[in-house]
Amino acid sequence: MPCQPLSDLHIWKKLKQHAQLIDQPEKHLRNLIREKGRLEKFSLKDAGIFYDFSRQRTDEKTLELLLELAETRKLKHRFKAMVSGEKINNTENRAALHTASRDFSSHPVVSDGKDVMPEIRRVRNEISAFAEDIHSGKITGSTGKRFKDAVVIGIGGSYLGTEFVSEALYAFADKDIEIHYLANVDIHNFGKIVSRTDPETTLWIVISKSYTTAETLANTKQAYAFMEEKGIDPAKHVVTVTSKGSPGDDPSNPVLASFHMFDFIGGRYSVTSAVGGVPLSLFLGYDRFERFLKGAEEMDNHAKNAPASKNLPLIAALISIWNNNFLGYPAQAIIPYASPLCKLAPHVQQLYMESNGKFVTKDGEFLDESAGLIIFGEPGTNAQHSFFQMAHQGRPFPIDFIGVINPQYEQFQSESKGVTNHQELWANLISQPMALAVGKEDTNTAKAFPGNRPSSTLLLNDLSPENIGRVLAFYEARTVFEAFVWDINPFDQFGVELGKTLASDIRKEMAVKNNNKEHHFDEMNPIARFYADTLFSGSF
Numbered sequence: 373m374p375c376q377p378l379s380d381l382h383i384w385k386k387l388k389q390h391a392q393l394i395d396q397p398e399k400h401l402r403n404l405i406r407e408k409g410r411l412e413k414f415s416l417k418d419a420g421i422f423y424d425f426s427r428q429r430t431d432e433k434t435l436e437l438l439l440e441l442a443e444t445r446k447l448k449h450r451f452k453a454m455v456s457g458e459k460i461n462n463t464e465n466r467a468a469l470h471t472a473s474r475d476f477s478s479h480p481v482v483s484d485g486k487d488v489m490p491e492i493r494r495v496r497n498e499i500s501a502f503a504e505d506i507h508s509g510k511i512t513g514s515t516g517k518r519f520k521d522a523v524v525i526g527i528g529g530s531y532l533g534t535e536f537v538s539e540a541l542y543a544f545a546d547k548d549i550e551i552h553y554l555a556n557v558d559i560h561n562f563g564k565i566v567s568r569t570d571p572e573t574t575l576w577i578v579i580s581k582s583y584t585t586a587e588t589l590a591n592t593k594q595a596y597a598f599m600e601e602k603g604i605d606p607a608k609h610v611v612t613v614t615s616k617g618s619p620g621d622d623p624s625n626p627v628l629a630s631f632h633m634f635d636f637i638g639g640r641y642s643v644t645s646a647v648g649g650v651p652l653s654l655f656l657g658y659d660r661f662e663r664f665l666k667g668a669e670e671m672d673n674h675a676k677n678a679p680a681s682k683n684l685p686l687i688a689a690l691i692s693i694w695n696n697n698f699l700g701y702p703a704q705a706i707i708p709y710a711s712p713l714c715k716l717a718p719h720v721q722q723l724y725m726e727s728n729g730k731f732v733t734k735d736g737e738f739l740d741e742s743a744g745l746i747i748f749g750e751p752g753t754n755a756q757h758s759f760f761q762m763a764h765q766g767r768p769f770p771i772d773f774i775g776v777i778n779p780q781y782e783q784f785q786s787e788s789k790g791v792t793n794h795q796e797l798w799a800n801l802i803s804q805p806m807a808l809a810v811g812k813e814d815t816n817t818a819k820a821f822p823g824n825r826p827s828s829t830l831l832l833n834d835l836s837p838e839n840i841g842r843v844l845a846f847y848e849a850r851t852v853f854e855a856f857v858w859d860i861n862p863f864d865q866f867g868v869e870l871g872k873t874l875a876s877d878i879r880k881e882m883a884v885k886n887n888n889k890e891h892h893f894d895e896m897n898p899i900a901r902f903y904a905d906t907l908f909s910g911s912f
């Protein structure tokens with residue numbers, strides 16, 4: 373049933389009024405953070421994460437109203453409907469069961485009248501056995517040598533999550549297999565990978581839910597041509613991960629192994645399925661992949677069961693809505709003070725912006741409030757030396773800071789200025805949110821800091837596979853909770869289609885020109901024609 377437009381809701385109006393109050397000088401963050409018990413009241417600890425939102429521009433009334441909004445929009449109810457297999461992706465008439473891919477309970481999860489769990493367990497077992505055979509050397513390349521490099525050919529949701537996890541857990545990768553990502557159709561991406569790898573010891577993992585994505589098909593063709601040129605049998609060097617019945621699920625095209633993904637798991641939510649399972653099990657070992665899944669499962673259970681006021685991703689979603697729709701911040705940065713999390717922001721960028729970058733509700737009504745935020749980020753302290761000037765003195769944007777208490781490499785303990793490198797990193801992690809919140813007065817306005825710039829801080833005890841799973845599932849749940857507030861469908865992505873269609877028209881024109889040098893791009897818009905003519909002429 374369509375929901376009431378947001379601006380008609382009584383609670384939305386109350387929040388709008390309250391936002392005016394929060395804009396008053398006495399509610400400046402430098403005053404809010406001085407309140408007794410501020411940190412205790414505005415922080416949560418569960419499912420392996422400490423979540424501190426004491427430096428968000430919220431008071432107790434804000435939280436009370438946001439929780440009323442959560443109740444009105446039935447966030448918990450909708451989350452439960454999602455994990456239980458309801459066809460919540462209504463525009464594509466599908467369930468959204470990424471949570472099932474890391475469900476280790478014995479409960480059935482029914483979609484379309486069928487328990488999906490036996491199939492999910494079967495694929496997990498196949499992945500585990502395959503990884504074991506590769507690691508033991510039972511399966512080798514066509515010339516009998518062990519695999520040393522795995523190249524993931526895939527784009528968007530078929531690689532970003534996996535890249536986030538493989539970077540985050542690089543310190544655990546002891547299987548003597550290096551991982552590479554061939555996402556972009558840009559030939560530089562391909563050239564760079566093959567310039568440093570041995571074709572005899574390289575395994576290509578083609579990952580595509582649809583197996584129709586232009587970039588992935590072009591890169592796969594390029595890889596086949598390369599193998600054939602080097603005398604390598606692709607049937608012994610290619611693995612596929614795709615949907616049952618897709619063009620890639622083709623028995624007439626022999627491959628070393630093929631694994632299925634399911635239509636009820638969207639690409640950007642798929643790293644806990646075979647999409648991440650195959651490459652990550654090769655890179656890290658299946659056991660570590662399973663530990664990562666178990667961390668994600670714990671966060672899913674927390675998101676499903678914890679009461680709204682104690683629910684980390686739900687509160688994070690409400691704060692994000694507050695910052696976006698009531699305080700007017702259009703962007704949010706994710707700044708992990710941990711280099712292994714360097715690919716978290718690019719992953720969340722797709723996860724969140726493809727899910728929530730919508731202008732209509734799930735029922736096709738125009739939204740009366742803006743959905744979605746612009747997500748970006750870089751690890752700290754690097755970010756401090758690039759765009760933090762704007763964070764402190766330019767247009768403000770809320771930040772998620774992420775800190776890790778125990779680094780993966782604890783053995784390096786040399787001191788500079790009396791502290792270890794890790795303590796130096798933490799000195800910055802502690803200081804930046806405070807500087808942003810408090811600011812500093814100065815008679816020289818160029819040197820003044822307005823402060824009142826909101827941030828949250830998430831802490832992890834360490835970067836274990838479980839904790840990476842928890843962080844992943846935290847951002848996934850936060851994304852869908854926000855979508856539930858706006859009543860949008862976070863599982864479709866029709867907005868990526870128009871550009872693809874235009875590219876397809878231009879591709880056809882280029883193909884004609886490749887066959888007939890006399891062909892003119894007369895059908896194209898003059899501006900597009902200029903670029904096509906320029907490419908074919910070799911210079912401007």
Ligand SMILES: O=P(O)(O)OC[C@H]1O[C@H](O)[C@H](O)[C@@H](O)[C@@H]1O
Pocket residue numbers: 527528529530579580581582583584585588639640726865868
């Ligand atoms: O896995 P594939 O079918 O190749 O899709 C790869 C990606 O491309 C599409 O354009 C979508 O924007 C993404 O959501 C998807 O993850």
